[in-house]
Amino acid sequence: MPSHSGLMTMMERAARKAGVRLRRDFNEVQQLQVSRKGPADFVTIADRQAEQTLFEELSRARPDWGFLMEERGAVAGAEDKPRFIVDPLDGTSNFLHGIPHFAISIAVEELLANGKREITAALVYQPLTDESFWAEKGRGAWLTDQRLRVSSRRDLSEALIATGIPFLGHGDFAGWTRVFGAVAPQVAGIRRFGAAALDLAWVAAGRYDGYWESDLQPWDVAAGLLLVREAGGYVTDFRGGDRPMERNEFLAANDGLHSKLHKLVAGALR
Numbered sequence: 001m002p003s004h005s006g007l008m009t010m011m012e013r014a015a016r017k018a019g020v021r022l023r024r025d026f027n028e029v030q031q032l033q034v035s036r037k038g039p040a041d042f043v044t045i046a047d048r049q050a051e052q053t054l055f056e057e058l059s060r061a062r063p064d065w066g067f068l069m070e071e072r073g074a075v076a077g078a079e080d081k082p083r084f085i086v087d088p089l090d091g092t093s094n095f096l097h098g099i100p101h102f103a104i105s106i107a108v109e110e111l112l113a114n115g116k117r118e119i120t121a122a123l124v125y126q127p128l129t130d131e132s133f134w135a136e137k138g139r140g141a142w143l144t145d146q147r148l149r150v151s152s153r154r155d156l157s158e159a160l161i162a163t164g165i166p167f168l169g170h171g172d173f174a175g176w177t178r179v180f181g182a183v184a185p186q187v188a189g190i191r192r193f194g195a196a197a198l199d200l201a202w203v204a205a206g207r208y209d210g211y212w213e214s215d216l217q218p219w220d221v222a223a224g225l226l227l228v229r230e231a232g233g234y235v236t237d238f239r240g241g242d243r244p245m246e247r248n249e250f251l252a253a254n255d256g257l258h259s260k261l262h263k264l265v266a267g268a269l270r
Helices: 006-032 040-061 092-096 173-186 196-204 218-230 258-269
Strands: 066-069 073-075 083-090 103-111 117-126 131-136 141-143 160-163 189-191 210-214 234-236 249-253
Touching: 006 040, 006 092, 006 103, 006 117, 006 131, 040 066, 040 083, 040 092, 040 103, 066 218, 083 092, 083 196, 083 218, 103 196, 103 218, 117 196, 117 218, 131 196, 131 218, 141 218, 160 173, 160 196, 173 189, 173 210, 173 258, 196 210, 196 218, 196 249, 210 258, 218 234, 218 249, 234 258, 249 258
Parallel strands: 066 083, 160 189, 160 210
Antiparallel strands: 066 073, 083 103, 103 117, 117 131, 131 141, 210 249, 234 249
């Protein structure tokens, strides 16, 4: 196992500090489920407090770096420095309903000489299971000290695929329905667990064999994309191109399944 870089050590320390509060708040929100007022306001506060903790910890360690955060938005840093892309609570609806499946997601995005941006470090931390999925460009993907590899399955009939499902005010219902109709009859199962960062981390870990979703925010997927790639997988847009962030389309799988999934997804959307 490669030792943590100073950057990754700092990112994990920040995530764990925010995770302590989220675990405590999650226990509270489970109790609030039975109240007449409901837990929605409480979860909003929990989300913002976790983000504040992450912002304070990360900016203390890298004071000249910028941020892109779910609640706070864009925070400018020095022009030649990277920025953190942070989701303090991916899986908010799960958290809101007392479902123990959510994560903290932190990615580092660097501006290259050609003007393009690239994710070079990633962490997805699940506070309840204490699982820390992390990756740095060129150093592989890891679950704590265990090397991650995407699954080796080659047949769609054996594949378990993750996705997100459109809901009130979010997503393309007609497009998703067509893709689901094309993919579902070909695979062993489809799962929708409600946290994109964990979906991608689980693809990297080989728990899922593939994943597709659209209409996401950068903080939902930035860390997960690097995890999949460093675990040996492929991530493209629905056209099979290398612009998933720009097109807001995400198709991830191992090298044996990606082209097969792409054919199904692209065919359904023609």
